[in-house]
Amino acid sequence: MPEPDGPRHGVTGDGAAMRLLVLGDSSAAGVGVAHQRDALTGQLVARLSERSRVNWQLVAVSGATTGWALKRLRAADLGQFDLSVISLGVNDVKNGVPQAIWARNTREILRTLVERHGLRRIYHSAFPPVGRFPLLPEPLRRILGQRTERFDAALREIVQGQPEARFLSLEMDHLDERHMAEDGFHPGAAIYESWAERVERALASEPLGEIETPRAAS
Template sequence: MIPTLAGVALAPLLLWQGRRVRRQALRLPEAAGAREGEVGSGALCLRLLIVGDSSAAGVGAASQDEALAGQLSRALAQRLGGQLRWQLLGCSGHTTAQALAQLRQAQGLQPADAMVTALGVNDVSAGLGPECWLQQLAQLHALAVERAGVRYTLHSAVPPMHDFPLLPQPLRWWMGDRAASLNQALAQQLQACGDRGMESFALPRQGGHALPDLMAADGFHPGPAGYALWAEALAERLAREWQAVGRHL
């Protein structure tokens, strides 16, 4: 991890770089399309709730069908061998606290067996510490249990921000380090949890950052091919975990 003194010394440069990135970044829309649906055939095998930020909302993909929600739902239905119902609560710019508020206020929230979260990038940008982040994720899970009946939550780890082509050095290095510290803290917290887990995923790299063909034009979000790889990793883990949970119901 980057020593505190190094962060303090770099603070003016990091602040300037962060403002410059926000001014110059290409702003892509959220993926178009319905935010709930059904995939697969046969008996109902899973009801899935997806909660998160711009990556959950599908920024970088033209439609929800080729974004995380659509690709994850299909991949899960194939693995579980039945029909899957899904619902998405995602918004560009959301921190975990804002996602928690959205879930609390959501109208038309459907029952769900499992939840997948895609959060943390905006918490890193906001300078949120690990302890506060862990508390918010725990509250998010508890609220999903209360409001939707969720029995298992899979947290997608904060992506390796040191791979994001958009970010200049040393901002990329600093944000990657903060992302890693959040992931490490979450992994430690979840070691004893049977109803929550974390799945880490990194896009294949070339030249020190993620392959361009897997990234969106903004250099910050996945493109459809990147979402496909991410969805497959989450589906593999969630299918395995859900089958284990089902044996204890």
């Protein structure tokens, strides 16, 4: 499915400054809706900008793996950020990337975000419950679901090893054909809304505080 129309960076809202990076794969890119305002980034920025001046950037592409994301972070001068939301790993699972390589890449992504891009808080989204996706045929759904569960358990441990990172559980109560995209694999607008709300609640429970001047990259 195509990635949605709409901007991938901007400055929105009033209040304390916040620099946001959304990093990841097709779900981070918003595949499943027609416009970015209905995707994860658009809905999250709309929520955060009610209290903050959000300088935001979306770095995501369909098919992205942890290997792609790590190369992108190392090659691009993205600047400094305070808050990041990550959606990565499903394509590693789908493409047969060994778990050890995925884990190494994930640790390095978290480290690079902190040391090079100044991240104060990183929310790494949990793996989606692929084993419950309604339109995936069997036995593919079962096989991918089992592998996803193993990666998800490992992700929890990896995130615990990075002080700035948090594991973001996804409360996906809308896993039916009405709320998912046509392909039965990507989120629809209701799921993106729930995802953005989950980030907002997590941030509210552990605020960053008022952001001062950007920190220099290490």
